[in-house]
Amino acid sequence: MMGMDEEDVLARLKAARKSLFDPSIAAHRGRIVKTTGDGMLVEFASAVDAARCAIEVQRGMVEQNAAVPQAKRIEFRVGIHVGDIIIDENDIFGDGVNIAARLEGIAEPGGICISEDTQRQIRGKVDIAFEDMGPQNLKNIVEPMRAWRLRINADGSAAISKRSPVETTQALALPDKPSIAVLPFQNMSGDPEQEYFADGIAEDIITALSRFKALFVIARNSSFTYKGRAVDIKQVGRELGVRYVLEGSVRKAANRVRITGQLVDTPTGGHLWADRFDGGLTDIFDLQDQVTESIVGAIAPAVEKAEIERAKRKPTESLDAYDHYLRGLASSYQFANRQANEEALRLFNRAIKLDPGFASAYGRAALCYTFAKTNGWISVTPSETAKVEKLVQRAVELGKDDVIALAASGYVSAFVLLDLGGGAALIDRALVFNSNWAEAWFWSGWVKNWLGEPETAIERFARAIRLNPLDPFMSGVRTGTSHAHFFLGHYGDAASWAAMALQDNPDFQPALRMDAASKAMAGRLEQAQKAVARLRQLNPSVRVSNLKSVLGPYRRAEDLARYEEGLRRAGLPE
Known part of the structure; x- marks a missing residue:
């Protein structure tokens, strides 16, 4: 509105405040703490006063908008919470304010x-009377909070749904992070006994997705109001206020069952992901777990990819913290590109500045230093180490159950800060909270390599591949797997995995180093020398003597010695 007619909108905002907001707040014994552009923070001594004031204001806005065309109506949202606050001079802070x-x-x-x-x-x-919305996942608030809502009709009455607790007169505003609803899976078997299985899959997926702090997930009680109804996905998106909807079906035949799932972008109706899963009914609960893991492992990255593409299409002047984070994520996936890594760090730091409580952004910013160290772009000075330590500390403090913040911090702690035990513990803690995030398994695989546990590392990397076989960090997974085989003495397998990694990312230096070392140890010296030649083109200063800082903090001296010997045989100068 401001872009179309700034003077008119500003004048109407001022008029609304003078004629309605300020008098109503004063009449209900409220105090305007501060204004924030077209919003304000108000403190009341009583929750009843706050609610009565909010109702009066919203009724007043309905009256003021009655003669205004829909496109020009100014509408406000109100949030109310009762909680402790911190008073600092004339301002207030704390969870009470954040939740409101x-x-x-x-x-x-x-x-x-x-x-x-x-x-x-x-x-x-x-x-x-307010209407129950059920538990809601609020940004940077650890536990889901039950919320209640109210909308004022044109006649001043409350807009209460008559058909279901999620249907409202207008579309709900989308949250400030990717939002998803999982609808009840349709039982196509004609067998009522399979109803519990179909419902169980949907409930398990909701629970698993709720562990992703980057997602806003609609609670089961709201999603299941659509059970047994023919629905329009776009309408579901409007009614629940979500951008993405997952729907699916279960069909049983004899002792086999087929489960299908599809992820839909509600504004466009386009399909982002679809797949099917077949299994036997001998252990139905094990099958349920497998399906849940496979679906969650696929759709979380699909949502992330869609959000990145959406952020790229937004004009830069409208970017907020989350959009900067997404753009940084897109840049950080270009592992072998120094400029892209530097841009990613700039974007993550910008996200942190816009939202100092953004735990994942701290973790991702710290990861940029690991990519720079891995590729030999920086020498980790005491000053750089202090920056990384600060980022890791904030990520862990803010992201106590955030899998990205914890797992990324664990990887950085191990590789940059050389705290293998502490890093491994952080990643394990992240996987307890959420075992469906492929990157956590990927980082865990690398740490297991450094700890001298290559068999476990191979298992961790395999889990990452299973959860997300098309993810951009796949070159890192394959490189890590090649390292594990190398330390087991499987030089042919190590060379094969390194070659696959280089197909994904031809200039990825860790893959080039392992390609050279494994082929040299396998007696394929001419091919090993070609890999070293390419490595020295990318990094002319690389030598056996200065590799220790980029190879990783290997606990077993024999692993590092074998690695260096392979590179010597491949022709890397001492």
Whole structure:
């Protein structure tokens, strides 16, 4: 609106505040703490006062908008929470403020969203009943919070759904992170006894997706209101306020079962991912677990890829912290490109500046230093080490159950900070919270290599491939697998895996080093020398004597000695 007619919109905003907001807040004993562009933070001594003021304001806006065309109507969202605050001079901070802000973000335009604590305080004391939204995952809030909502109709009454608790008069605003709903899987078997199996798969997927802190996942109680109904996916997206919907079906024949799933982009109706899974019913719960792991492992990266593409299409002046994070992620996947890595670090730092509580951004920023060290672009000075330590510390503090923040910090701790035990523990902690994130298994595989556990490393890398076989970091997975085979003395297998990694990323230096070392140890000296020649083109200063800093913190001296011997045989100067 401001872009179309800045003066008119600003004048109407000021008029709304003068005629409606300020008088209503004063009448209900509120205090305007601060204004934030077209928003404000208000403190009340009573939850009832806050709710009554919000209802009065939203009713007033409905009246003011009655004669205004839909495209020009100014509508506000209100979030209310009861909680402790920190008072600093004239400002207030703390979880009480943060939760109120997050609730405002998931409210409808023209609506009010309140926490369960607020609902208990005002129940029976205001003249309008709020509608239960169920548990909601709020950004940077650890536990899901139950929320309640209200929308004011044109006649000033409350807009309460008559068909289901998720249907509203207008589309819900999308959250500030990727949002997804998992609909009940359709039982195509004609066997009522299979209903529990179909429901169980959907419930397990909801639970598993909820462990991804980067996703906003609609609770089961809301998703399952669509059970047994023919639905329009675009309408579901509007009613639940989600960008993505997962739907599927279960069909049983004899002792076999087929499960299908598809991920749909609700604004366009386009399919982002689809697959099917076949299995036997001898151990139905084991099959349920396998299907859940496979679907979650596939759709989480599919959502991430779609979000990256969406962020790339946004004009740079409208980017927020999450868009900077996504653009940084796209750059960071170009492992062998120094400029791309530097750009990724800049974007992650920008995301941190915009949202200092963004745990994953700290972890990703720290990872940029590992890519730079791996490729020999930087020497990790005490100053650089201090920067990395600070990033890791903040990532762990903020991301106590964030798999990306914890696992990335573990990998960085092991490789850059040389704390193998602490790094391994952080990754294991991340996998306890969420075992469906392929990158965590990938980083764990590398740490197992450095710890001298190549058999376990191969298992970890295989799990990463199984969860996400098409991910951009696949060259790193294959390189790690080649290293594990090399330390087991399987030089032919090591060379094969290194060659596959180089098909993905021809200039990836860790893969080139292993390609040279494994082929030399296998007696294929001419091919090994070609790999070294390419390695020295990319990094003219590379020598056997200065490789220790980039090869990794190998605990077993014999592993490092074997690696160096292979590169010597391949022709790398001492």
